[in-house]
Amino acid sequence: MRIVTPISAAAEIAPLAEAGADEFYCGIVPPDWTARFRSSGVNRRLFGNFATYAELEEATATAHDKGCSLSLVLNAPHYAAEQAEAAIELAYRFAAFGGDGLIVGDIGLLAQLAERGPGLRLHASSLLSCRNSEAAALYGEIGAHRVIFPRDITPAEMARVIVANPATEFEAFILNDGCVFEEGSCHTIHLPGRLGGPICLDGYQSAHARVDDQPLSPTETDALAANDEAHRRWLWYRFSCGFATTEDGLPFGPCGLCALPTLAAHGVTAVKIAGREGNTARKVKSVEMVRAVRDRIAAGETPAAITEHARGLRRRPDLCDSDYMCYYPEV
Numbered sequence: 001m002r003i004v005t006p007i008s009a010a011a012e013i014a015p016l017a018e019a020g021a022d023e024f025y026c027g028i029v030p031p032d033w034t035a036r037f038r039s040s041g042v043n044r045r046l047f048g049n050f051a052t053y054a055e056l057e058e059a060t061a062t063a064h065d066k067g068c069s070l071s072l073v074l075n076a077p078h079y080a081a082e083q084a085e086a087a088i089e090l091a092y093r094f095a096a097f098g099g100d101g102l103i104v105g106d107i108g109l110l111a112q113l114a115e116r117g118p119g120l121r122l123h124a125s126s127l128l129s130c131r132n133s134e135a136a137a138l139y140g141e142i143g144a145h146r147v148i149f150p151r152d153i154t155p156a157e158m159a160r161v162i163v164a165n166p167a168t169e170f171e172a173f174i175l176n177d178g179c180v181f182e183e184g185s186c187h188t189i190h191l192p193g194r195l196g197g198p199i200c201l202d203g204y205q206s207a208h209a210r211v212d213d214q215p216l217s218p219t220e221t222d223a224l225a226a227n228d229e230a231h232r233r234w235l236w237y238r239f240s241c242g243f244a245t246t247e248d249g250l251p252f253g254p255c256g257l258c259a260l261p262t263l264a265a266h267g268v269t270a271v272k273i274a275g276r277e278g279n280t281a282r283k284v285k286s287v288e289m290v291r292a293v294r295d296r297i298a299a300g301e302t303p304a305a306i307t308e309h310a311r312g313l314r315r316r317p318d319l320c321d322s323d324y325m326c327y328y329p330e331v
Contacts, residue, residue: 001264001297003290004171005283006276008048010059012283017066019284020291024063025103027073027276028056030090037083042090043073044105044127048277057097064098073276074113075105075125077187084109092118103148104128105184107139114143123171126150129184131157133164140168147171148272151179154330155259159266169269173327175286177274178238178254200235237324246314249285256327257310258320260293261303289313307331 005021007013013024027049029040040046050056056072063070072094074087087109091102095118102120104110105127113122124144130136136147146169149158153172162170179186180200208224210216216224236242240253256263256271263271273286292313296306311320323329 001260001268001294002270003287003294004270004272005287006048006273006278007059007283008050008276009280010055010062012280013059013062013066013068015280015284016287017063017068019287020294021068021287023069023071023270024059025071025073025276026050026056026059028053028090033086033090036086041076041083042087044075044077045073045276048275053093053097056094056099060094060097060099069100071101071103071121071123072099073103073125074109075103075127077127078106079109084112088112088116091120094118095120101145104144107142110139110144111142121145123148126173127184129182130161133161136161136165136168136170140165145169146269149173150182150184151254151327152182155262155266155328156330158263158268162267170267171270171272172256172263172268173254173274174256174260174263174271174290175273176240176251176253176278176282178240178327180235180238234324237319237322241319241325245282245285246316249281250289250314251282251286252314252316252319253325254327255320255325256331257289257293257313258307258326259328259331260290260310261297261306262328262331264297 002022003020004023004025005016007024007026027043027045029042029049029051030053033042034040060070079087091113099120101123102113103123103125104113105125107128110122110124122144123146124130124139126148129150130139130147131153139147148171151173158172208216240251244252271290293306293310296309311317319325
């Protein structure tokens with residue numbers, strides 16, 4: 001099972017490869033794109049992207065020097081016709097650098113790249129929300145070599161999709177960045193904190209009232225307050241427990257480490273660490289955690305022993321017990 005890791009700088013590749021990363025992915029917002037479209041919407045993320053082609057070329061060469069592959073993210077929710085042409089041009093430029101794959105979030109662009117692209121491997125992004133075997137078959141017919149499962153899909157559901165599509169590779173989320181909404185159906189962006197931050201943080205001022213204009217009873221007031229507090233706590237877990245880490249730098253937040261033996265048994269090809277805009281230390285520690293669990297699978301340890309080890313890595317079993325931090329609480 002391969003560990004897929006985000007980068008936002010070529011200098012991150014060496015320490016991440018040493019930590020155990022097998023594949024890398026990155027985004028780019030080149031100056032000619034912003035000048036042409038007055039937009040940074042090459043991909044889903046506003047931050048954590050390369051700014052120049054030279055950086056992308058350097059990253060490709062460095063990844064290959066370390067025996068790893070590099071994929072370019074083209075996962076904006078949609079592209080206008082002229083933007084799709086520019087994305088295809090970008091794909092050819094990346095291929096000329098020696099790039100390995102493209103992560104695509106728009107089904108029209110995926111089809112065009114399969115038909116007119118430079119022949120790179122195509123990965124159907126989680127934004128395409130593959131939740132059943134028929135969707136996976138469609139993406140495979142279009143030309144996808146790999147399908148990335150969305151967040152919040154169960155391992156049992158994955159297994160059924162994988163069995164029905166033996167010619168396709170599948171990738172699942174394993175650490176960091178838990179989207180509050182269904183990512184593939186979300187058309188918002190993550191604004192900087194000074195502009196309000198992600199809309200899904202839901203930092204609104206609100207008040208409750210009865211539709212019959214009667215005053216709220218103390219019981220109703222207490223129940224609504226408890227519900228609001230539970231929602232705020234859930235958001236805290238989904239946003240990486242306040243982006244906190246242990247004293248050793250191991251990140252808290254959305255996690256599927258306990259499910260690694262199950263995902264491996266079901267035939268998942270690769271597991272994805274999210275968070276291109278995260279700092280290097282956070283990425284390195286994330287890779288180290290995934291590798292530590294994967295090594296125990298390779299050594300033949302029992303799933304129960306692996307789960308115990310995974311739960312003990314951060315020494316906060318109470319966070320695991322909440323289920324809010326789990327990608328796969330079923331496991």
